[in-house]
Amino acid sequence: MNDRDDSGVLAVRLQAFLRALRERYERVQQQGAAAGVDPATLEGCLSSLTLAEAAVRYLDLGADPAASRPLQVAVLGPTQTGKSTIVNLILGMPAAVVSPLAGFTVHAQGFCVDGAASDGEWTRQLFPGGTRRTSQELRRDELDAYALSQVAQDADAQARPPTLPPCTIWDTPDFDSLAARRYQRGVLETAALADAHLLVLSKEKYSDLAAWNLLALHEPLGRPMLICLNKLTPDAFEAIPQSLRARLAERCPTLIDAPIVGIPYRASGQLAAADVPGEVAQLRAWVANLHIAPRAKVSGVQKLIRRHWDDWTAPLCAEHEALQAWQALVSAALQEMLDAYRRDFLDHPQRFDSFRRATVGLLALLELPGAAGVIGRVREAVTYPVRRLLAGGRSWLERRRDPSAVRRRTLAGEERVLFDLIDELLVRLERDVARRCDAQQPGCAVWRALGCRLEQQGDALRERLQAAARRHHESFAREIQAAANRLYEALRQNPALLNTLRAARATADVAALALAIKTGGTPIHELLFAPAMLALSSLLTEGALGAYLRSVESELKQRQLEQARAGLFQGEFARSLRELVAGLEGAGVLGVPPEALAQAAADLAAWERQGSAAVEPAA
Ligand SMILES: Nc1nc2c(ncn2[C@@H]2O[C@H](COP(=O)(O)OP(=O)(O)OP(=O)(O)O)[C@@H](O)[C@H]2O)c(=O)[nH]1
Ligand SMILES: [Mg+2]
Structure with a gap:
């Protein structure tokens, strides 16, 4: 690929970026939710983006020079300065x-003078999305239309030199009347297409702000200008x-001459x-003597883009910073949540039940002799019916008040802790996001959109996080069973302790518990604090295998922490919260990904470095 092609590729990529950015700004403007970008700035960005996008497109860097326009x-x-009048003066008709x-004039209308074909290849790429009409067909309700017609220089004009070269006038x-915003695109497109600008001012309008804004907008392009x-x-x-x-010297020094x-x-x-006649001759002579340097044209477009780049991209950078701040917020909140999980569950002497669950699993493995005989005493052993009855009465009352509280009461220790932490997490995130929604802050559109999401999808999010917590809890049951297996193996190596267990008075109750678990009659977490269970636990930990068992317990705890950290907190929780910011564009957010911005910035820098040298031979 030679320099010229290279330059073309960069320009085409950059143009696509500018178009995407303009469309996003337009969408944000239509939504009326331009949070973080004030309406005047937004309006200015849209004008300069439209001009720059069209200016890159009309450079035609990859086009065949023979087919150039x-x-x-x-x-x-x-408005009313006499633009249409001046056009007619130049054309002589x-x-x-x-x-x-x-x-009055609301469409761009090109008049192709002698030999400047109005049906050439170059006309195909004019005004994308606009409809070409004849001058007579133009309607005021079809603002994206434009006209291009052939005119012949009249005999009078030909008789009085200078005659015009083949050109399109x-x-x-206008760009300053009440409805101008509706047809502004046509003005900017034409200005970008043009090799030279003829600015018509009048006695009344020469110092209007709108006129000077237009001058400032077009100045970087560096197109030859006559006022x-x-x-x-x-x-x-x-x-x-x-x-x-x-004023030119003061505000637009490059136009001083x-x-x-x-x-x-x-x-x-x-x-x-x-x-x-004298003034008309001056105007025609200016047109006739125009020399267009393609190199200057390319560097003008580059200057225009560079002039506005920071204004266009500042809101994007603010959004990216807001998104990074959200990720940091999520990471910090999840880290605190993990600390709380350790404190409230893993290191909590009553709530950490995994080891006790392992010992229950162990009972099932032991299948102590004589267990069948005591099945009938199971209910007394755990005083199950009485507690169930009491619990039933209480939950009936509570169900009428708060069904979720009842659901939560039936949860195992770990789930209950996690569910509480999920509630705290969501409250904290909502509060932190709300604090950043201030309309003056850059990037606040992201925070607002996030706030809305948290509000609208809060319940679904809570359920998703709870489901993940439940999956983690259930999947850890396998680890608990493995620990039970290890305990069983250790006991088999120690027949004395096994006999002690079997001889203990607690054995009957324990065996009953084991059977109750095996037959599924009693929820496991209800058994964990039963006196029989505690007796078994203490027998195990006091015995000769105490040290080993404690190591099993601490290993179990460590595994549970690791699984929670990697699979739940940094896994499913983090994913669900990070996904919350996906597709925020629909809510006043521009939503250009950081990689796209970085690529476009690199393309611009590379294009500038290449300069316009490659264009010269094609001129
Ligand atoms: N009397 C007089 N009228 C003029 C002169 N120059 C322009 N006009 C009038 O000014 C009015 C506006 O002229 P246009 O050429 O239509 O102005 P324009 O800039 O194209 O206006 P818009 O299309 O509305 O933006 C018309 O009524 C012209 O006849 C002048 O030197 N003398
Ligand atoms: Mg007009």
Whole structure:
């Protein structure tokens, strides 16, 4: 790939980025939810983005030079300054409709002069999404239409040099009247397409802010510019051009040498070429002598992009920072939650039940002799019916008040702790997000969208986290069973202790418990604190195998911590919370991924480094 192709690839990629960014800004504007970007800034970003995107597109870097378009001149200016009038003066015929109504011209209309084909290859890529019409077909309710027509220089114009070269003169809509925003795109597209700009100002409009904003917007492009000062009364003929020049020096220094053509006001009727032959000749001569340097054109587009880059991308960076802050918030909250899980469950002497659950598993393995004989005493051993009855009465009362509290009461220790921690986590995140929703803060759109999500999807999120907690709890049962197996193996190595267990008075109760578990009659966590269980646990830990058993217990605890950390906290919990920010674009967020921004910034830098050297041979 040579430099020219390279440059084309970079420009095409950059153009795609600018288009995507413009579309996102437009969507945010339509949603009226431009949080973090004030409306005026948003409006400015949209104008400069539209201009820059079109300017890159119209560079035609990959196009065949033989098929390049003829000279294009855009006549721009505020409403009623006389743009359409000036177009007609240059063409030497009433091609554009002139009207005293403000905002009269609403479509871009190109007039192709002699030999500047209006049906060439280059016309195909004009105004994407816009419909081409003839001048007569243009309707005010179809604002994305444009017209391109062929005109012949009249005999009079040909007789009076300078004649125009093959070129297209574009009459454009205004950018400052009430409805201008609706057809602004046509103005910017034409300005980007044009090789040279003819700015029409008038005595009344030469110092309007809108006119100077337009000048400032187009200045970096560096296109040759002529300023036509129309409707100058005799008293203003000297003073206004001077004042204009002084302002140019102050506000747009690169335009200080732009030619200024003053056109006298004719009190009676419309202005005709015959009224101002000298001025018309100046305008034509300017068009005829235009020399367009492709190299300067490319560097102008690069300057335009560079001038606005930070303004365009600052809201994106603020969003990325907000998203990073959210990830940091999630990480910190989950770390605290994990600490609380250790404190409230793993290191909690009453609540940590995994080892006791392992010993229950052990009982099932032991299948102590004589167990069958004591099945009948199971219920007394654990006083099960009485407690069940009491619990039943209590839960009936509670169910009427808070069903979730009842559900929670039936949870095992670990689940109960996790469920409480999930509630605390969600409350904390909601509070932290709400604190950052301040409309003045950059990136607040992200926080607002997140706040809405947490509010709308809070219940579903809670259920998802609870389901994950439950899965973790259930999957750890396998580890508990493995620990039971290890305990059993250890006991088999120690027949004396096994006999002690069998001889103990607790044995009958324990065996009954084991059977109760095996037959599924009693929830396991109800048994863990039964006196028989405690007796068994203490027998085991006091015996000769005490040290070994304690090591099994601490290993079990360590495994449970690791599984919770990796599978639950850093796994499913983190994933669910991070997914919460996916697809936020629909809620006032621009949503350009950081990688796309980094790629575009790199493309711009590479394109600038390459400069426009590769364009020169094709000129
Ligand atoms: N009397 C007089 N009228 C002028 C002169 N120049 C322009 N006009 C009038 O000013 C009005 C506006 O002229 P246009 O050429 O339509 O102005 P425009 O800038 O195209 O206006 P929009 O299309 O609305 O943006 C028309 O009524 C013209 O006849 C002049 O020198 N003398
Ligand atoms: Mg007009």
